[in-house]
Amino acid sequence: MTMVSGISRTVVVFTLLTLSLFGAAIWSLSAGAVPVSWQIIANTLFDLDGPRQDYIILRSRLPRTLLALLSGGCLAISGTIVQALLRNPLASPKIIGINSGAALAVCLMVIALPDLPITYLPVAAVLGGCLAASLVWLGSEVGKVSPTRLVLIGIAVGFLFDAGVDYILVTSPSFKFSTPLVWLTGSLWARGWAHLGLVWHVLLLLAVTSVILSYRLDLIRLGDAHATGLGMNVPRERFVLLALAVLLAAISVSVVGVLGFVGLMAPHIARSLVGGSHPVLQPCAILTGMFLVVLADATGRALAPPVEISAGILTAMFGAPFFIFILITTGKAEQS
Amino acid sequence: MSIKLHGVSAGYSGFMLRDISLTITKGSFTALIGPNGCGKSTLLNTIARVLPTRAGTIHIGGRNIATARTKEIARTVTVLPQNPVVPPAISVEQLVHYGRAPHQNLLGMRSQADHDAVENALHTTSLTDLRRRPLAELSGGQRQRAFIAMCLAQDTPYLLFDEPTSFLDIRYQYETLDLLADLQSTGRTCVVVLHDIAQAARYADNLVVMRDGAIQAQGRPADVVTPEMLSQIYDLQAKVFSDPVSCTPALSPVSAGRLSNLNEHIQTSQSLENPDAREVAVRFH
Numbered sequence: 288m289t290m291v292s293g294i295s296r297t298v299v300v301f302t303l304l305t306l307s308l309f310g311a312a313i314w315s316l317s318a319g320a321v322p323v324s325w326q327i328i329a330n331t332l333f334d335l336d337g338p339r340q341d342y343i344i345l346r347s348r349l350p351r352t353l354l355a356l357l358s359g360g361c362l363a364i365s366g367t368i369v370q371a372l373l374r375n376p377l378a379s380p381k382i383i384g385i386n387s388g389a390a391l392a393v394c395l396m397v398i399a400l401p402d403l404p405i406t407y408l409p410v411a412a413v414l415g416g417c418l419a420a421s422l423v424w425l426g427s428e429v430g431k432v433s434p435t436r437l438v439l440i441g442i443a444v445g446f447l448f449d450a451g452v453d454y455i456l457v458t459s460p461s462f463k464f465s466t467p468l469v470w471l472t473g474s475l476w477a478r479g480w481a482h483l484g485l486v487w488h489v490l491l492l493l494a495v496t497s498v499i500l501s502y503r504l505d506l507i508r509l510g511d512a513h514a515t516g517l518g519m520n521v522p523r524e525r526f527v528l529l530a531l532a533v534l535l536a537a538i539s540v541s542v543v544g545v546l547g548f549v550g551l552m553a554p555h556i557a558r559s560l561v562g563g564s565h566p567v568l569q570p571c572a573i574l575t576g577m578f579l580v581v582l583a584d585a586t587g588r589a590l591a592p593p594v595e596i597s598a599g600i601l602t603a604m605f606g607a608p609f610f611i612f613i614l615i616t617t618g619k620a621e622q623s
Numbered sequence: 624m625s626i627k628l629h630g631v632s633a634g635y636s637g638f639m640l641r642d643i644s645l646t647i648t649k650g651s652f653t654a655l656i657g658p659n660g661c662g663k664s665t666l667l668n669t670i671a672r673v674l675p676t677r678a679g680t681i682h683i684g685g686r687n688i689a690t691a692r693t694k695e696i697a698r699t700v701t702v703l704p705q706n707p708v709v710p711p712a713i714s715v716e717q718l719v720h721y722g723r724a725p726h727q728n729l730l731g732m733r734s735q736a737d738h739d740a741v742e743n744a745l746h747t748t749s750l751t752d753l754r755r756r757p758l759a760e761l762s763g764g765q766r767q768r769a770f771i772a773m774c775l776a777q778d779t780p781y782l783l784f785d786e787p788t789s790f791l792d793i794r795y796q797y798e799t800l801d802l803l804a805d806l807q808s809t810g811r812t813c814v815v816v817l818h819d820i821a822q823a824a825r826y827a828d829n830l831v832v833m834r835d836g837a838i839q840a841q842g843r844p845a846d847v848v849t850p851e852m853l854s855q856i857y858d859l860q861a862k863v864f865s866d867p868v869s870c871t872p873a874l875s876p877v878s879a880g881r882l883s884n885l886n887e888h889i890q891t892s893q894s895l896e897n898p899d900a901r902e903v904a905v906r907f908h
Contacts, residue, residue: 374708376711499730500729502730502731505713506721508708508710509707509710510707510708512673512702513702513704513707513708515671515672516697516774517721517724517725518693518695518697519724558711558712562712562714563710563711563712564713564717
């Protein structure tokens with residue numbers, strides 16, 4: 288098989304992805320306990336004459352959809368970076384302990400500081416995620432990280448933190464945990480402008496930086512020896528890239544909960560679409576991640592209204608079979 | 624303008640290069656040889672700044688590699704590691720373009736000079752027809768050539784290659800070494816780790832023999848490749864003779880394994896061999 292990596296194919300992929308994303312976003316605005324037609328959406332968004340749904344669209348679904356786009360894109364970036372750094376196709380933000388650390392921190396907060404308002408959950412999650420990732424980093428010898436070691440230590444730290452979460456959940460009264468539990472499964476329920484306002488500037492800054500640095504991922508993917516030979520300061524650049532990945536994932540997880548599968552899946556889907564060169568792969572992974580989370584969130588609202596099914600559950604339910612399909616159909620070129 | 628090592632100690636934990644001083648003159652073809660685990664790859668990787676030095680200094684083309692900017696060094700010296708990592712879903716052409724990174728900005732934007740260097744490297748390694756193929760689908764030999772092409776695209780006066788002939792069949796082994804010889808004739812300095820002593824003697828004008836993390840001998844192949852050296856360094860008994868084509872030292876081991884009557888064999892072979900065969904040191908275990 289020759290690689291049909293011409294510019295034309297890339298353009299087609301990006302056009303189709305953008306159109307799908309647009310469609311999914313419109314559907315996300317329309318789906319839910321109160322279905323809203325696209326004319327009403329247009330009237331509301333663009334201030335046109337005719338029937339409008341200001342409260343549902345502007346106050347509830349628009350910020351929620353934007354948040355889904357933002358977190359989906361950021362989790363995808365994080366996953367792409369981690370897979371390149373660890374040179375491991377199975378790697379995702381979860382593997383460096385971010386999800387488990389965030390989950391444990393949230394549970395601890397609910398137990399230890401029950402009077403603190405729920406709005407502090409994201410803060411606890413960011414701190415927990417960063418703490419877990421730092422432990423993994425320290426455990427794998429600062430500055431001299433072998434990818435395999437990092438993966439193994441990440442898995443161990445993840446298990447440790449997960450054990451903590453399980454312990455707290457089993458030994459505490461269940462009513463306390465209805466909110467953290469929904470959050471743990473990865474949901475956009477009740478997220479609004481306030482959450483978006485907290486994180487959008489930081490995430491955007493981190494995301495833009497990551498896209499600018501995406502060619503460095505191509506070089507570091509070649510291994511330490513080649514990357515050094517090509518003029519990279521490998522320990523320093525690896526630290527910067529890893530820090531970007533950790534912050535992007537931890538902040539996203541702090542707002543939308545544990546949507547772990549997106550970080551694993553989006554880079555793989557993107558790689559099968561546009562190949563493994565990160566300046567193209569990274570933007571494609573971003574669009575894919577956005578699409579997955581928006582679609583999962585909208586589907587979760589549309590399936591059995593007024594009950595909502597968490598986006599985290601749906602990304603895994605739809606994503607996993609699709610993911611396996613992709614891995615089977617893309618041949619040797621996809622394997623490292 | 625050369626590669627100069629002064630009192631260098633370096634290495635992985637548990638294995639050390641001890642106090643190595645070495646000068647590799649500009650424009651030479653230097654082969655690092657020695658038994659497995661002797662430190663030749665470690666030495667190459669230390670010169671390439673892939674491994675840190677623990678003591679001593681290394682200068683390449685007048686620059687101290689510990690203090691100069693790594694990107695600046697990357698425009699002077701290219702490195703081919705022993706087991707290159709094969710990135711997924713990357714075409715040959717993309718890989719060769721990575722070699723241009725030291726000449727580019729952070730985003731990897733390509734200039735006409737970059738395109739020319741890549742075309743040149745693809746042509747030199749006969750990979751032009753395979754340029755759009757994914758790296759992962761190539762044979763081991765084609766892949767090795769792609770990595771060599773990447774190093775060529777880097778367009779540096781110094782080349783450090785760690786066993787560039789591994790994975791290659793014999794035709795491509797010699798093609799690769801011929802290529803390095805061509806590069807040397809254009810004024811580049813080649814430092815190459817090789818396993819095959821006869822190949823090393825044939826192509827290099829300077830042999831560096833290592834054992835136990837130290838340099839044991841250095842010099843012209845004809846002076847260095849002797850039965851005594853093979854016995855001391857490799858613990859191998861062998862006949863050394865002049866290669867009929869290149870007139871450089873070649874060797875044939877005297878192994879007791881398959882020969883029931885070794886003495887007789889050596890006598891007959893000595894009588895049949897070409898006259899400039901050297902004295903053979905035979906030791907029976």
